Amino acid sequence: MNGSIFVNFPFIVVAVLLALGFYTIGFKRNLIKVVIGVEILEGAVNMFIVALGYVKGGYAPIYTQAPPEAVGKMVLPTPQALTLTSIVIGVAVTALMLAFAVNIYRHYGTLDVTKIRRLRG
Amino acid sequence: MIEHLPALMIAVPLFGAFIAPIFKKHYKGVSIWAIIITGITVILSLLLAKEVVTGGIMIYVFGADKPTLVLPSGYSVPIRIMFEVDAMGAFMAISATLMSFVGALYSYSHVEKETGLEKYYSLLMLLEVGILGMVLTGDLFNLFVFLEIAGIAGSALVGFRNYRGEASEAGIKYLIVSAVASLMVLFAIGILYGQYGNLNLAYIARNISLNLVDMIALGLLFTSFAMKCGAVPMHYWVPDAYTEVPAGINPPLLVATYASLYALFRVSFTLFANIVVDLARVGWIMSILGVLTMFIGVTMALVQKDVKRLMSYHAISQTGYMLLGVGVGLTVLHDPSKLAEFGRDAMAGGVFHIINHIIYKSLLLMTAGALFYVTGTRNLNEMGGLARKMPVTTISFMVGAAAISGLPPFNGFASKLLIYETSYRLNPLLTVFAMVTSVLTLASFVKVFASAFLGPPLEKFENTKEVPRPMIIAMIILAALCIIFGLFPNIVLDKLVYPAVDALINFAQYHSWGGLA
Incomplete structure (x- = not known):
């Protein structure tokens, strides 16, 4: 299947997710939905990086006990390491954003971003 | 020990940050701990700068003794995470450690009545780690990780007063901006990795060929870092964040903003330096962005009533000067005669303005914090006649206001003069805007001075006293630096700024580390 149009399918999904994420951040009024939008963006970026290193029918990049036919067909490990790191960071960011959202709801009584506007001018 | 300095710069504040929670409820102890740790990093950064300025670029490889180690198969690409410290990185590291130290010192009294201080100081040191990592690293993914660390620690500190x-x-707001910006940085890193199969800045920079995908990556990196350094039109988070953060965090937060500016310079000068044709265009975009930023920032500052908010808008406006100075240099980077004529000086002006601005803006925000500390309000209309009660704060404010308006003999004058002289050579219109901005800056600080410090003493401030001693010491250190940098700009320029500028201009040197062909 390598070489056919379907190889690019993950990247099309990435593009759709990016557009969806930016739309959610830009046009949704609920703060929780904005946080979800950031999460969608993060998913898109992570998927992009993983898709970069993927080989169709590839083997896990572990040299010990690899079958002989795996040579030259291993999936690139670096993008996966990058994605793991980025997921961990993403969890911290989301937790902090939700904590802020809880605190904002406590003080403002609403999660509508058009009403959370005490800082202005 | 000297060869491990780049790693120690990260390790020491990281150690401090994770030890800090042990001092639960011992608020005096944790403040002193933070002051000690940040003090040690100041010394380390000075040693590092001395080493880099005299001995050239320092490369530190994690997990190997030399950077030239390659894969067993003989495929010769850099495979390890490494720190690459040139004079520009060392310059930013000094700014970061110095401001973290001053911030910790100031916080000793400023936040003593708050709770949860062990977390506060822990986050302060984590913020320092993030900044230092960003400015020292030679690896793109590492840059992203430290960008996120600085973003998370910074926004947690902005929301520190969670009863408000x-x-x-x-x-x-700050967190969403920084999360989106760093995700786009990661996306650009993914694009570059997909093409060149490596994350090392120097390696990618040497192999880069400006095809369409690279241009997308450049655009993404440029916008994300411009967004995070508060350039117009993505400046709206700056006044909110700077206003709400406790005044002791303002200095490191300012440096965190300029660490993104550093990353912007690193991307345009080092990563994409080999692209001769389009770099002038990037330089022009940067200069025009700078002019817009300074002008819009200052016009919005003029109408503010909240003293910290007013100063935050000036922070946006001053970022414009740095973008202008370095942008002028970038425009003529591949034109040796013009570069020698005014490009190098323009960049020196921009880079010198970074440290000058960090110093005087921290000073001003700290005096605003001192006003808040004694009056309990930030509204200028409710203050008045405080000059007699708070002499040291008043004098510090005057020094800071004179410096930001570019009056001689303070440090703002030295760097602004360099920017005026050189941007005039590129296009006189740029200089006109820069000078008008400077005049408007002076006008708005005269307003603050008159309404907060002058006028008849108000009855409700009858019993106010000068702020406690640690805050005074922190302010005096910065005020003294303002005057010293203004009186002897040559020393700072020769020892720190020109080496940093040359490090940016001689990008080939950065690319050719370790002898790995």
């Missing part, structure tokens, strides 16, 4: 809804509002 406004603090959380500012915090989530």
Whole structure:
């Protein structure tokens, strides 16, 4: 299947997710939905990086006990390491954003971003 | 020990940050701990700068003794995470450690009545780690990780006063901006990795060929870092964040903003330096962005009533000067005669303005914090006649205001003069805007001075006293630096700024580390 149009399918999904994420951040009024939008963006970026290193029918990049036919067909490990790191960071960011959202709801009584506007001018 | 300095710069504040929670409820102890740790990093950064300025670029490889180690198969690409410290990185590291130290010192009294201080100091040191990592690293993915660390620690500190809804509002704004910006940086890193199969800045920079995908990556990196350094039109988070953050965090937060500016310079000068044709265009974009930023920032500052908010808008406006100075240099980077004529000086002006601005803006925000500390308000209309009660704060404010307006003999004058002289050579219109901005800056600080410090003494401030001693010491250190940098700009320029500028201009040197062909 390598070489056919379907190889690019993950990247099309990435593009759709990016557009969806930016739309959610830009046009949704609920703060929780904005946080979800950031999460969608993060998913898109992570998927992009993983898709970069993927080989169709590839083997896990572990040299010990690899079958002989795996040579030259291993999936690139670096993008996966990058994605793991980025997921961990993403969890911290989301937790902090939700904590802020809880605190904002406590003080403002609403999660509508058009009403959370005490800082202005 | 000297060869491990780049790693120690990260390790020491990281150690401090994770030890800090042990001092639960011992608020005096944790403040002193933070002051000690940040003090040690100041010394380390000075040693590092001395080493880099005299001995050239320092490369530190994690997990190997030399950077030239390659894969067993003989495929010769850099495979390890490494720190690459040139004079520009060392310059930013000094700014970061110095401001963290001053911030910790100031916080000793400024936040003593708050709770949860062990977390506060822990986050302060984590913020320092993030900044230092960003400016020292030679690896793109590492840059992203430290960008996120600085973003998370910074926004948590912005929302530190969680009994105020406004603090959380500012915090989530800052966090969303920084999360989106860093995700786009990661996306660009993915694009570059997909093409060149490596994350090392120097390696990618040497192999780069400006095809369409690279241009997308450049655009993404440029916008994300411009967004995070508060350039117009993505400046709206700056006043909120700077206003709500406790004044002791303002200095490191300012440096965190300029660490993104550093990353912007690193991307345009080092990563994409080999592209001769389009770099002038990037330089022009940067200069025009700078002019817009300074002008819009200052016009919005003029109408503010909240003293910290007013100063935050000036922070946006001053970022414009740095963008202008370095942008002028970038425009003529591949034109040796013009570069020698005014490009190098323009960049020196921009880079010198970074440290000058960090110093005087921290000083001003600290005096605003001192006003808040004694009066309990930030509204200028409710203050008045405080000059007699708070002499040291008044004098510090005057020094800071004179410096930001570019009056001689303070440090703002030295760097602004360099920027005026050189941007005039590129296009006189740029200089006109820069000078008008400077005049408007002076006007708005005269307003602050008159309404907060002058006028008849108000009855409700009858019993106010000068702020406690640690805050005074922190302010005096910065005021003294303002005057020293203004009186002897040559020393700072020769020892720190020109080496940093040359490090940016001689990008080939950065690319050719370790002898790995």
